[in-house]
Amino acid sequence: MSKQTNLPAGVLPSQSLTNYNNEIKQSLQAGFEFTELLSTVLQTTSPSELLQAIQGLMKLRLGSNQVQFPHQYSTADWFLLFTTRLLEINQVTDFSLASAPDHEELGVFLAGTGTKVRYQFSEATRSGAYFTEIESDKQLFYLDFAARKLTFNSKDIIDFFMVQPTTQILPAESDQVINVLLDFAAILAKNLEFEIDYSILETNNEYRYQTVSAELPSQILDKLFIASAPANVLMQPVESGFGARLVLTDELELRFLQSEDNRQLSKYWHFEVLDAQGKASLLNVLVNFPFIQRWYLENREVLEIQPAQPTMVADEVKVEVLQPRSI
Amino acid sequence: MVENAKTTNPELIGKLDEKLGYLSDLRQAILVQDDRLVFELLARKKYQTQVLQQPGQSNDDLAEMVANLKPQLSHLLANKLIAYLSVAFPFFYYKEIDEGVYQIYFGNWWDRRSFGYLDVLDVKFVFDTTEYQKLTDSVALSKDNQRLNTEKITNLTKQNEHLQQLVDGQSQRDMQKGSLRAQIDEVTNARQGLFANGKLKEQRDELVAHLEELQIQDEEAKNARTQIIENNDQILFYSKEDTILSYEHKSIMEKFGDFEAFETAVAHLYTAYLATLIAKEEKGAFGDYE
Known part of the structure; x- marks a missing residue:
């Protein structure tokens, strides 16, 4: 029992x-x-x-x-740590990583803009994040881990360096910041075989910066012609095709012309930037030649470089979503 | 038979010999690329009076024979002439739009103007009179730091400012109109009363006139946007023309120092060019410009 x-x-x-x-x-x-x-x-x-x-x-x-x-730390912070560590490994020193004193958050200052503005990654997911200037919320590039690609954002880059009213950025300062960004992109491409879409920062002489317009109001070119005279730059017609060329310095030439290639379906107007060293991009031209910059900004709705926004990859699902362009 | 003809028609035979001689000379001159001689043969009197500065004798009746070859002759002679002109007048460019017909373009800049024709056989610029007039006018105005279209552009700009004010003043006018209408009603009602008098009528007329004036401005404002855009297009057109004229003037100054020197060079183009050909010939060098 x-x-x-x-x-x-x-x-x-x-x-x-x-x-x-x-x-x-x-x-x-x-x-x-x-x-x-x-x-x-x-x-x-x-x-x-x-x-x-x-x-x-x-x-x-x-x-x-x-x-x-x-x-x-947040996903955005890991993107920034990755970026700055990669620069450090490659002995690039034109930046300063800053940590918030009272909580876990990273930010970075870049040579050129110094302590004027601070940059972070935003809208970060494990697939990708935007490198963003905090004050203006301008997204300078999209770093895409999923597609192993970096896409510069022409529209925000122009807004940030030329349009935004709060922080005045001098041409020399712009050039420095852009150099750091380009260094990073070059390292990504070289070390990790990332694809880079330089867009408005492309320096290859052969590159065609395609605008959003197939048709242009006829006066657009006349306006550039009139603006070029006081700057002592002679605007000439291109030798073949339809468009204009401006010899800006002994070593630098800007062309703006209608794409001729009949095999291509697109007949968009495009820019070409030719320089002896192959170091100048359309952005360099806009930053350093005020009359061209004024003209570009005044007629931006037809001259905007496409794609104006980076191609986004949704988190986990690899579907390309094209951002609607503002027209 | 031959003997007979020569003795019976010595004059006719002589004339035919002269024609044959002319054609043979011209043929030879072209073969050895003696452009100077070709020019002389095509207009002997002009050559003798202007280049040699002697009394000349016309050979127009002989030159007449090759009148229908002018396009080919012009094409042939243009070769060296244009090479010479590209140094003497470096800002002119030529386009052969038909055999031997050369259109002149002024400059290599955007939307350069078509400026007339080059008469190769006469060694002469035939400028488009309208375009040339614009250039001489703008050169004259430049002495007072003015451009050809300065006045037009100023007027259009003023007009646009006025139109913009009309557009901007719309809400203020709407308020004014409301208040005027209220006042008119008030006066109208008062007039219907016992104490209607002339002074009230006068006051009413004044108010109505003011209201009408504002309504006219409203009408103007309605079309203002279209007008402003049209004016802007005009301003752009004039600015472009001024820019082109300033480039033309500048290139003339760079080569000739002043406009009068350019005009002189244009007037003496024939003699200057022929003198160059003679000088080359003496050095025994043909085709230097090729």
């Missing part, structure tokens, strides 16, 4: 608290993994290891009911 007790049914002590223990173990394991990844990010000299570790950090879910990690 077994002894009756008034005890409730229980678990064996050896089997108790296992879930609890596992949960903590998992969290600590994740925490350990996290520090390993972060150490790699901070110490590695290998760009691909850096990218892998950063993506690992983004994937990791830290913390549970049992173990809290109250102070965490």
Whole structure:
């Protein structure tokens, strides 16, 4: 006859608290993994290891009911850490990484604009994020991990360097900032084989900066002609095809013409920037030649370079979404 | 038989010999590329009086024979002439629009003007009179730092300012009209009363006149936007013309120093060119310009 007790049914002590223990173990394991990844990010000299570790950090879910990690950096911060570490590995020093004193947030200052403005990544997902100037909210490029691509944003770049009223940025300052951005893009392409869409920053002499217009009001070219005279620049018709050429310096020429290629369906007007060293982009021209810049901004609705906005890749799902252009 | 004809028609035979001689000379001159001689043969009197400065004798009756070859002759002679002109008048460009017919373009800039024709056989510019007049006018005005269209542009700009004010003043006018109508009603009602008098009528007429004036301005404002755009197009057209004229003037100054020197050079083009051909001939160098 077994002894009756008034005890409730229980678990064996050896089997108790296992879930609890596992949960903590998992969290600590994740925490350990996290520090390993972060150490790699901070110490590695290998760009691909850096990218892998950063993506690992983004994937990791830290913390549970049992173990809290109250102070965490955001996905946007990991993008910025990746960017600045990659520059550091390549001995580029024209930037300064800044950390908020009272919470976990990173920002970066770039040579040229100094401490005038600060940059961060925004709208960050694990697939990609916009490199953004905080005050003006101008998105200078989209860094796409999923498609391994960097796309410069012509429209916001122009807005930021030429239109925005709050922060005056001098031509020399623009050039410096742009150089840092270009350095980063070049490193991405070289070290990690990212595809780069330079858009308005493209320096290849052969590149055609396509505008949004197939048809132009006839006066657009006349306006440029009139504006070029006081600047002592002679606007001439191009030798073949229809359009204009402006010899800006001994080594720099801007062309604006209608695309001739009949095989191409598009007959959009485009710019060409030719320079002896192959270092000048359309943006350089706009920044350094005020009469062209004025003309461009006054007629922007027809002269805007396309694609004006970077192609976005939605998180996880690889579907290309074309941003609507403002017309 | 031959002997007979020569003795019976010595005069006719002589004339035919002269024609044959002329054609043979011209043929030879073209073969050895003696442009100077070709020019002389095509207009002997002009050559003798202007180049040699002697009394000349016309050979028009002989030159007449090759009148229908003018396009080919012009095409042939243009070769060296245009090479010479590209140095003497570096701002002119030529386009052969038909055999031997050369259109002149002034400059290599955007929307350069077609400026007339080059008469190769006469070695003469035939400028488009309207375009040339614009150039001489703008040169004269430039002495007072004025451009050809300065006045027109100023007037159009003023007109646009006025139109813009009309557009901007719409809401203010609407308010004024409301208040005027209220006042007119008031006066009208008062007039119907016992104490109607001339002074009230006068007051009413004044108010109505003011209202009508505002309504006219409203009408003007309605068309103002279209007018402003039209005026802007006009301003652009005139500015472009001024820009082109300033380039033309500038290139003349760069080559000739002043406009009169240019005009002189244009007037003496024939003698200057022929003198150059003679000088080349003496050096024994043909076709230097090719």
